Amino acid sequence: MLHLKAPSDGGALSATEIEDNFADLHPPLSATQAEVEAARCLYCFDAPCIAACPTAIDIPRFIHQIRTGNVDGSARTILSANIMGGTCARACPTEVLCEQSCVVNKTEGGPVKIGQMQRRAVDHLLAKDAPHPFERAPKTGRRLAVVGAGPAGLSFAHRAAMLGHDVTVFEARPKPGGLNEYGLAAYKMVEDFAQAEVAFLLGVGGIDIKYNQRLGEAVNLDTLREAFDAVFLSVGLSDASALDAPGSHLPGVRDALGFIEDLRQADDLAKLEVGADVVVIGGGNTAIDAAVQAKRLGARSVTLAYRRGPEQMGATKWEQDLAQVNGVIVRHWSSPVRFSGEDAVSSATFRRTRLEGGALVELDDEFTVPADQVLLAVGQKLRHDPLAALERDGAKIRVSDTFETSASRVYAGGDCIRSGEDLTVQAVEDGKRAAHAVDAALKSNGAAH
Numbered sequence: 001m002l003h004l005k006a007p008s009d010g011g012a013l014s015a016t017e018i019e020d021n022f023a024d025l026h027p028p029l030s031a032t033q034a035e036v037e038a039a040r041c042l043y044c045f046d047a048p049c050i051a052a053c054p055t056a057i058d059i060p061r062f063i064h065q066i067r068t069g070n071v072d073g074s075a076r077t078i079l080s081a082n083i084m085g086g087t088c089a090r091a092c093p094t095e096v097l098c099e100q101s102c103v104v105n106k107t108e109g110g111p112v113k114i115g116q117m118q119r120r121a122v123d124h125l126l127a128k129d130a131p132h133p134f135e136r137a138p139k140t141g142r143r144l145a146v147v148g149a150g151p152a153g154l155s156f157a158h159r160a161a162m163l164g165h166d167v168t169v170f171e172a173r174p175k176p177g178g179l180n181e182y183g184l185a186a187y188k189m190v191e192d193f194a195q196a197e198v199a200f201l202l203g204v205g206g207i208d209i210k211y212n213q214r215l216g217e218a219v220n221l222d223t224l225r226e227a228f229d230a231v232f233l234s235v236g237l238s239d240a241s242a243l244d245a246p247g248s249h250l251p252g253v254r255d256a257l258g259f260i261e262d263l264r265q266a267d268d269l270a271k272l273e274v275g276a277d278v279v280v281i282g283g284g285n286t287a288i289d290a291a292v293q294a295k296r297l298g299a300r301s302v303t304l305a306y307r308r309g310p311e312q313m314g315a316t317k318w319e320q321d322l323a324q325v326n327g328v329i330v331r332h333w334s335s336p337v338r339f340s341g342e343d344a345v346s347s348a349t350f351r352r353t354r355l356e357g358g359a360l361v362e363l364d365d366e367f368t369v370p371a372d373q374v375l376l377a378v379g380q381k382l383r384h385d386p387l388a389a390l391e392r393d394g395a396k397i398r399v400s401d402t403f404e405t406s407a408s409r410v411y412a413g414g415d416c417i418r419s420g421e422d423l424t425v426q427a428v429e430d431g432k433r434a435a436h437a438v439d440a441a442l443k444s445n446g447a448a449h
């Protein structure tokens with residue numbers, strides 16, 4: 001848990017205070033701590049922790065390998081199921097996944113610290129700068145295109161490369177990693193881990209990433225379908241949903257993911273602008289990441305407002321607690337009505353809400369809080385135009401059981417499809433499974449180009 005440093009002189013935080021505030025959220029376990037923790041595992045035969053992991057990592061096996069001193073083997077067990085096991089160990093909500101299912105969850109010591117041991121194993125292997133642990137199958141001569149170098153795209157690319165295909169990734173931004181690089185709180189991904197993980201992943205060979213290649217601008221889907229045997233879309237949900245409230249155009253009102261991106265890409269956090277009174281609107285992990293980081297950058301007050309109650313928040317209980325222990329004021333049952341200010345936002349007004357017969361209703365009861373910065377975390381949506389020809393499943397791309405879209409030889413995975421929670425670990429699983437599906441289709445010639 002972080003220990004918040006408040007401004008030492010009543011003004012802005014010093015560079016040292018900010019550095020302390022953005023230190024690693026979960027400092028890694030030592031070798032001894034990991035072995036002691038491994039000894040708590042019961043090595044369940046029908047391990048519920050495996051079923052609770054979207055990538056089905058063989059958790060008792062990797063824990064046993066740590067216990068017997070085979071830490072490299074442990075990392076290979078993890079990475080064979082989840083090539084981004086390092087990021088997932090840092091950012092996965094383990095408290096609602098593997099650790100919630102752990103059979104010793106209710107004991108005094110709590111669940112086995114699966115996430116922290118996973119980090120111990122993967123970090124140990126990556127720190128060695130050893131040869132990549134997985135080999136490629138003989139080359140197939142097939143060429144695959146991937147759109148988007150986020151978790152789903154990179155997972156697809158790695159597995160497809162292992163299966164012998166040559167992969168070209170088209171990434172809109174100047175760096176790879178997607179939300180791992182641009183969208184997670186800085187204290188979860190210290191020491192440029194997202195880039196270290198991508199460098200490791202590319203060590204398998206056969207993957208070429210081309211940057212600044214936005215779909216619909218530098219590349220388009222029809223051209224990729226012509227040039228490649230199959231295309232995998234892992235474009236995420238790149239557009240922020242708008243909030244239809246008066247004053248949302250005012251300077252000082254912005255998208256929370258843009259704020260997090262600026263923070264993650266800043267060379268010097270001490271120079272980053274943060275409001276004195278920050279209001280964050282939303283109930284998911286992005287809202288929590290934005291609120292806690294605003295507080296840790298030195299905001300005097302941070303209010304997180306959500307239209308419904310704590311039970312309905314997308315953020316886990318652990319994340320909600322993290323916000324509160326960091327001094328974020330959480331106001332449930334509060335719907336934004338308007339933002340006010342002359343040249344820039346200076347306040348935010350909310351109407352209280354409640355559930356009536358299952359429906360959310362706004363009450364005739366308003367309150368206003370000061371706000372010189374408002375961060376909107378009210379959801380992300382698919383960028384429509386470059387993919388307009390593809391059938392939709394609600395607001396996302398429709399795919400078959402084998403991840404194929406309504407266009408032949410075009411597959412999709414990650415946040416842009418409806419496959420599970422919008423989590424890194426689910427995106428990694430989508431990419432892995434889609435790579436096997438494409439491989440099977442290519443072998444049967446059904447998707448041969």
Ligand code: SF4
Pocket residue numbers: 040041042043044047048049050059060101102103104112114
């Ligand atoms: Fe070990 Fe818990 Fe998994 Fe059982 S459920 S194998 S005790 S981590």
